[in-house]
Amino acid sequence: MNYKKSILGISSNYHDSSAALLSDGNLIAFCKEERFTRIKHDASFPEFAIKYCLDKAKLKPDEIDIVVYYEEPAVKFSRVLISALAEFPFHVTGFIRAIRTWLTDRIWIQNEICAHFEIHPSKVRFIPHHVSHAAQCFFVSPFMESAILTIDAVGEWNTVGFAYGTQLTHKKIVQLDCNIYPHSLGLLYSAFTSFLGFEPNSQECNTMALAAFGKPTYIDNIYKIVSETNGNITVDQSYFHFLDEGNKLFSKKFIDLFGSPRNSNEPLPFDIYESDYSNFSEDHLRFADIARSIQDVLEELLLKSCLYLYSLAKSDNLCIAGGVALNVAAISKIHRFGPFKNIYIPPDPGDGGAAIGAALAEYYKDNAAEPIKFNNIQYLGEESYDLRFVEMLKHLNAADVKEYLIPGVEISWNSIEVIQNISEVELLDTCVSDLKSGRILAWFQGRAESGPRALGNRSILADPGNIQTAIRLSKKIKLREAFRPYAISVTPEDLNKLFEPSQTEGIDYPLKWMQITLPVLEEFRSNVKAAIHIDGTVRPQVCSLEDNPGFYKLLRAYGLQSGISALLNTSFNEKGYPLVNTPDEALLSFLRTDIDTLVINDVVIRKK
Amino acid sequence: MVEADSAWQLLKALEFENHEPYRAKLFINALEEVHHAFLFKSMANKFTRKSSINIAARRDKIYISADHDIRFKVAHYLGEKNVYGQFLSYANAIKNEEVKNLFLGIRGDEEEHQHMAYLHLKEKTGSNFRLNLFILREYLDIAYNDFVRFGKSIGDFFSGIIIFVLYFIGGVFFGKLCRRIITLQSKRKYLEL
Numbered sequence: 001m002n003y004k005k006s007i008l009g010i011s012s013n014y015h016d017s018s019a020a021l022l023s024d025g026n027l028i029a030f031c032k033e034e035r036f037t038r039i040k041h042d043a044s045f046p047e048f049a050i051k052y053c054l055d056k057a058k059l060k061p062d063e064i065d066i067v068v069y070y071e072e073p074a075v076k077f078s079r080v081l082i083s084a085l086a087e088f089p090f091h092v093t094g095f096i097r098a099i100r101t102w103l104t105d106r107i108w109i110q111n112e113i114c115a116h117f118e119i120h121p122s123k124v125r126f127i128p129h130h131v132s133h134a135a136q137c138f139f140v141s142p143f144m145e146s147a148i149l150t151i152d153a154v155g156e157w158n159t160v161g162f163a164y165g166t167q168l169t170h171k172k173i174v175q176l177d178c179n180i181y182p183h184s185l186g187l188l189y190s191a192f193t194s195f196l197g198f199e200p201n202s203q204e205c206n207t208m209a210l211a212a213f214g215k216p217t218y219i220d221n222i223y224k225i226v227s228e229t230n231g232n233i234t235v236d237q238s239y240f241h242f243l244d245e246g247n248k249l250f251s252k253k254f255i256d257l258f259g260s261p262r263n264s265n266e267p268l269p270f271d272i273y274e275s276d277y278s279n280f281s282e283d284h285l286r287f288a289d290i291a292r293s294i295q296d297v298l299e300e301l302l303l304k305s306c307l308y309l310y311s312l313a314k315s316d317n318l319c320i321a322g323g324v325a326l327n328v329a330a331i332s333k334i335h336r337f338g339p340f341k342n343i344y345i346p347p348d349p350g351d352g353g354a355a356i357g358a359a360l361a362e363y364y365k366d367n368a369a370e371p372i373k374f375n376n377i378q379y380l381g382e383e384s385y386d387l388r389f390v391e392m393l394k395h396l397n398a399a400d401v402k403e404y405l406i407p408g409v410e411i412s413w414n415s416i417e418v419i420q421n422i423s424e425v426e427l428l429d430t431c432v433s434d435l436k437s438g439r440i441l442a443w444f445q446g447r448a449e450s451g452p453r454a455l456g457n458r459s460i461l462a463d464p465g466n467i468q469t470a471i472r473l474s475k476k477i478k479l480r481e482a483f484r485p486y487a488i489s490v491t492p493e494d495l496n497k498l499f500e501p502s503q504t505e506g507i508d509y510p511l512k513w514m515q516i517t518l519p520v521l522e523e524f525r526s527n528v529k530a531a532i533h534i535d536g537t538v539r540p541q542v543c544s545l546e547d548n549p550g551f552y553k554l555l556r557a558y559g560l561q562s563g564i565s566a567l568l569n570t571s572f573n574e575k576g577y578p579l580v581n582t583p584d585e586a587l588l589s590f591l592r593t594d595i596d597t598l599v600i601n602d603v604v605i606r607k608k
Numbered sequence: 609m610v611e612a613d614s615a616w617q618l619l620k621a622l623e624f625e626n627h628e629p630y631r632a633k634l635f636i637n638a639l640e641e642v643h644h645a646f647l648f649k650s651m652a653n654k655f656t657r658k659s660s661i662n663i664a665a666r667r668d669k670i671y672i673s674a675d676h677d678i679r680f681k682v683a684h685y686l687g688e689k690n691v692y693g694q695f696l697s698y699a700n701a702i703k704n705e706e707v708k709n710l711f712l713g714i715r716g717d718e719e720e721h722q723h724m725a726y727l728h729l730k731e732k733t734g735s736n737f738r739l740n741l742f743i744l745r746e747y748l749d750i751a752y753n754d755f756v757r758f759g760k761s762i763g764d765f766f767s768g769i770i771i772f773v774l775y776f777i778g779g780v781f782f783g784k785l786c787r788r789i790i791t792l793q794s795k796r797k798y799l800e801l
Contacts, residue, residue, distance in 0.1 A: 037616065038612075038615075038616045038619075081786075082786040082789050082790065083786070083790065084775070085775075085778050085779055085782050085783050085786040086783060086786035086787045086789075086790055088775070088776075088778070088779025088780070088783040088786075089775075089776070089779055091775075092772060092775055095771065095775045096768050096771045096772060096775070099771045099774075100764065100767060100768070100771065157793050180790075180793050265653055265654075386623075388626075388628075388631070391628045391631075392628055392631045392632050392635060393632075394628070395628055395629045395631070395632030396632050396635065396636065576649070582619070582623075584619055584622050584623075584635065585619060587635075588619070588635070588638060588639055588642065591639065592639060592642065592643070
């Protein structure tokens with residue numbers, strides 16, 4: 001295909017590698033490498049994601065005009081070097097590990113890109129990490145001007161960026177202030193995540209979910225470590241080992257202050273469907289209290305940062321990006337108590353989505369560039385119409401499969417029913433009837449979601465009013481911690497049945513993409529009780545006809561029978577794996593787990 | 609990790625396989641490998657304090673295109689054959705009955721996979737001579753990769769010593785300067801992008 005100018009954005013080497021393609025101002029494709037390699041948060045060079053982007057635009061590698069990398073590796077390497085030497089002699093192992101990784105891999109990213117695309121080095125550009133984040137949220141937001149908060153673990157040097165963006169005359173982003181490594185809210189939260197026995201850079205959502213069960217009794221202790229003045233956050237480094245990527249991020253001094261860390265294998269007994277946890281051990285309650293305390297501190301410091309940004313940018317709009325933007329509880333506090341009227345967060349605000357930001361930042365370097373065009377930015381992933389699995393099913397022996405189910409799954413099925421060539425009405429009727437009878441339904445349609453949340457194209461769905469179904473979903477499909485709540489999907493028409501209308505103003509986009517939590521109104525609580533967290537909140541996705549016609553129709557059809565167009569919605573994957581990407585992967589998960597019905601495009605597969 | 613990787617490779621291979629009965633066999637094979645990975649992960653979690661075991665490995669070698677068809681099938685066969693032998697060695701060496709039985713149980717599946725892969729490969733290559741040629745080529749590849757891996761571990765050891773020395777030299781002479789640079793960095797605030 002002929003394009004005048006194609007820009008490919010790349011993010012890689014840390015976590016969530018990805019690629020995004022922008023051709024003649026059209027955002028054509030974006031996908032994370034993990035979807036193809038099945039390695040969650042895959043950090044390797046995104047060769048499959050790149051291939052997908054090129055195939056989507058029918059381009060050859062050498063037809064790409066510019067390749068943009070989402071950060072400046074040389075600057076980042078200098079930061080690693082300087083901070084390790086500054087802490088001399090306490091970082092010998094971290095230094096050896098970091099230097100080896102950098103010299104053998106990360107620093108050569110330009111060569112790797114040139115070799116992959118067979119292009120001249122002058123065609124490879126580098127965009128500062130927090131500029132990529134700022135561009136990824138502001139340039140696709142509906143705002144003409146906005147304050148921009150970028151916040152994550154660390155970019156090159158920046159850990160928090162306070163910026164202002166305008167599209168009034170020409171596109172421009174100005175950084176007004178920043179926080180510098182090692183003073184990082186993202187790393188602070190990750191260190192507590194690691195202390196609580198979860199995987200840093202991956203399971204921060206567990207810390208957030210656990211927080212709802214605790215009391216903020218450790219806030220004073222945390223404020224011995226971290227302080228804030230006029231947007232400047234200071235973290236006492238004697239409590240941390242931030243240089244030791246992927247390892248224990250906290251020091252002995254930290255343990256002296258908070259007690260012994262949790263062993264990751266030790267189960268946490270907290271359950272969103274059980275309100276009595278008075279008999280739990282002191283240690284369990286301590287972990288919940290620590291989670292609550294760090295969550296409260298994060299929210300308070302983010303609010304202060306927002307107030308500071310507001311004083312600098314003087315805008316009513318706020319765009320947020322960076323990994324910390326995935327903390328839905330903190331985003332809710334910014335919405336409720338912050339100074340901004342409108343909030344926008346991109347579907348993938350983390351480093352994965354920064355590939356889009358890098359491409360956009362490069363595109364808008366040309367002041368005369370037209371506004372970019374995109375359609376449903378939340379669904380830019382792979383579309384699969386490969387229906388060969390239907391034929392393959394005929395050759396599968398059910399007895400062969402049964403042996404390989406997740407232990408504890410107690411279904412009895414002798415054959416699989418495959419329903420094809422049915423009308424849309426019949427398909428919806430089958431799905432609604434299955435959902436109403438307590439069956440768990442996997443819904444695989446169209447292009448995959450861009451971000452980490454399942455928004456109705458790679459989703460597992462269930463009746464949100466049925467707690468027993470949700471428990472089965474947790475125990476036999478997701479193998480998920482009982483303290484983590486599920487999200488719901490709801491139509492715009494029924495949104496105000498569940499939530500106070502005043503609470504949903506100014507957050508149209510966070511509501512579309514499950515980026516905020518809201519307290520549920522009393523009247524309809526029982527309809528969604530399986531998705532309500534212990535603090536009375538739920539994380540909704542508001543899905544309109546324009547967003548996703550097929551899923552919207554399913555929600556509406558379900559609403560006609562249940563009284564409210566809402567379904568429990570969780571990502572279609574098994575524990576430890578990313579969202580399923582192809583029909584074969586969907587089928588494998590369906591057969592292996594306790595999912596009762598699988599819908600792939602217009603094919604329904606049911607376990608009898 | 610090896611089992612999870614096998615499952616992934618097999619799912620990828622499904623994209624390029626059009627023979628439906630064999631697709632079904634590969635699919636079941638993938639299903640079993642996922643299950644093995646799950647069992648190994650559960651067992652590893654039981655015996656370790658290490659936080660969350662990643663069940664997916666970084667791949668050194670990826671067969672993803674249709675023109676790699678025969679090479680994939682050879683690698684599949686040899687992979688199953690190697691794993692079959694390795695699991696037997698592990699089972700003999702391990703004293704813990706639970707782990708031993710897990711290896712022995714899974715080894716049974718691997719034997720079936722090996723047989724299936726061999727028959728299909730023989731059918732695809734057409735003659736024993738061609739089959740052996742492909743196998744020899746794959747063995748040479750494996751040997752080369754092992755050599756590279758060995759060289760890397762030797763290199764890592766010596767580079768570790770050099771970096772260790774450099775850290776001490778750098779720290780003594782530049783530690784103070786680096787602390788000063790960090791302070792100066794925190795004053796660099798305004799930036800037009």
